[in-house]
Amino acid sequence: MKIAVAGTGYVGLVTGVVFAELGNEVICVDIDPAKVDAINKGQSPIYEPGLDELLQRNLEEERLIATTDLAQATRDCEVIFICVGTPPTETGEPDLKYVDAAAATIGRALNGYKIIVNKSTVPIGTGDRVRRIIEQHRAEPHDFDVVSNPEFLREGSAVADTLNPDRIVIGADNPRAAMKIVELYAPLERPMLITNLATAEIIKYASNTFLALKISFINAIADLCERTGADVVQTAKAMGYDPRIGQAFLQAGLGFGGSCFPKDVQAFVHTVQRYGLDPTLFEQILVINDARPKQFVARIRERLGELSGRTIALLGLAFKPNTDDIREARSLEIIRFLLQEGATVRAYDPVAMPRVQAIYPQITYCRNAYEAAENADALALITEWNEFRQLNFERIRNAMRQPNLFDGRNLYDPQRMRKLGFYYYGVGRAADNSDDKTML
Ligand code: UDX
Numbered sequence: 001m002k003i004a005v006a007g008t009g010y011v012g013l014v015t016g017v018v019f020a021e022l023g024n025e026v027i028c029v030d031i032d033p034a035k036v037d038a039i040n041k042g043q044s045p046i047y048e049p050g051l052d053e054l055l056q057r058n059l060e061e062e063r064l065i066a067t068t069d070l071a072q073a074t075r076d077c078e079v080i081f082i083c084v085g086t087p088p089t090e091t092g093e094p095d096l097k098y099v100d101a102a103a104a105t106i107g108r109a110l111n112g113y114k115i116i117v118n119k120s121t122v123p124i125g126t127g128d129r130v131r132r133i134i135e136q137h138r139a140e141p142h143d144f145d146v147v148s149n150p151e152f153l154r155e156g157s158a159v160a161d162t163l164n165p166d167r168i169v170i171g172a173d174n175p176r177a178a179m180k181i182v183e184l185y186a187p188l189e190r191p192m193l194i195t196n197l198a199t200a201e202i203i204k205y206a207s208n209t210f211l212a213l214k215i216s217f218i219n220a221i222a223d224l225c226e227r228t229g230a231d232v233v234q235t236a237k238a239m240g241y242d243p244r245i246g247q248a249f250l251q252a253g254l255g256f257g258g259s260c261f262p263k264d265v266q267a268f269v270h271t272v273q274r275y276g277l278d279p280t281l282f283e284q285i286l287v288i289n290d291a292r293p294k295q296f297v298a299r300i301r302e303r304l305g306e307l308s309g310r311t312i313a314l315l316g317l318a319f320k321p322n323t324d325d326i327r328e329a330r331s332l333e334i335i336r337f338l339l340q341e342g343a344t345v346r347a348y349d350p351v352a353m354p355r356v357q358a359i360y361p362q363i364t365y366c367r368n369a370y371e372a373a374e375n376a377d378a379l380a381l382i383t384e385w386n387e388f389r390q391l392n393f394e395r396i397r398n399a400m401r402q403p404n405l406f407d408g409r410n411l412y413d414p415q416r417m418r419k420l421g422f423y424y425y426g427v428g429r430a431a432d433n434s435d436d437k438t439m440l
Helices: 010-021 033-040 051-060 070-076 097-109 126-137 158-163 175-188 197-228 232-240 261-274 280-304 330-340 353-359 369-373 393-399 414-419 433-437
Strands: 002-006 025-029 064-067 079-082 114-118 144-148 168-172 192-195 311-315 344-348 378-381 404-407 423-426
Touching: 002 010, 002 070, 010 025, 010 051, 010 064, 010 079, 010 158, 025 033, 025 070, 033 064, 051 064, 051 158, 070 097, 079 097, 079 175, 097 114, 097 126, 114 126, 114 175, 126 144, 126 197, 144 175, 144 197, 168 175, 168 197, 175 192, 192 197, 197 232, 197 261, 197 280, 261 280, 280 330, 280 378, 280 404, 280 423, 311 330, 311 369, 330 344, 330 353, 344 353, 344 369, 369 393, 404 414, 414 423
Parallel strands: 002 025, 002 079, 025 064, 079 114, 114 144, 168 192, 311 344, 311 378, 378 404, 404 423
Antiparallel strands: 144 168
């Protein structure tokens, strides 16, 4: 099949490359000529494990090409995926200007029957909006269908998630269009759910909001654990043995960041309000999440007395491990609070430092965790990169001015850290060693 993919961000590029790998002819389209050039040279503008190899192979075998010309790509292909960005506006609602522009261009270029597939996370009702825009702009009355095919990939495992999705959701009001997209995904041999447009749009938001809810839920439990001397890690583990609850997404800590959850939950709140329903449940997910960084800094202040003149070392800056993405990263908020209170900040992250440096040039960026720990009054783990699991903590302790460890992701064993001579704080973990008496 000949496929055009508009937008070469995480979703678009990975989708394009995977469809090419499945044997289709793919035209990747972006308005940024620099990105298009890079892709045509086999250099992915984003980092994702396995992406460069797949890109290069499919370029060499001439199944993939990049261009800035969406109109020509539309004329050449029967299926056009819209994977452009939907950044949040001031009010938190997604800005649809790129989706609208893509739809208008597609409309003007229609030269026969086309299927336009929304893959970007777009507000409920966007499928109808795209349909209207195409209708308004088409010069000839060519037939077309709009399909919603939401993407569930995670950053850091985008290629693997796309090749092996838990489910494929295809929302179309015309079965003919749905079957064409089923055909495209058939080689993956994964569960497919065919539904109408509105349901597919809701599935995406309901899924992400539920995952975010799990995180905020366990963080609210963590706060109660701290007050009562209970341990949230063991609580979550025991809860998760119930298959109706499950172990995943119950890690208490600094909360969620990234380009999806904060934006999607906010957009969902707006949608629920727009339809005259009560958004309180969903709003609380954000209220709880937004409070995490401030609360964490408060714990450091409680220990150190005041933060002015103190040196705080941060391990990890990316919004999660294995990515250089710092969108909505908890580190940014934590740095902001620490600087506001007059602390000196030292930081180390395996890949995200240049991006943070562009925002906070005034903090010290270090070559590794040990350098970050030098003369620090507290060491705070912000992102649980694997390389932080096996640090030499005696070396860390000896480098520090005071051995205070604040574990924002509950990565370390509290008892072990206390035995090594650290004051240890974990989110939602008992303040002394008594937490390890229960064996799970
Ligand atoms: C997420 C969804 O997982 C994906 O399906 C969707 O398509 C896009 O949004 P992503 O943003 O890449 O993907 O990150 P994810 O791995 O889900 O983590 C999101 C955030 O939640 C991270 O900041 C992570 O640290 C945090 N998190 C995750 C927790 O705080 N606790 C958990 O138990 C799990």
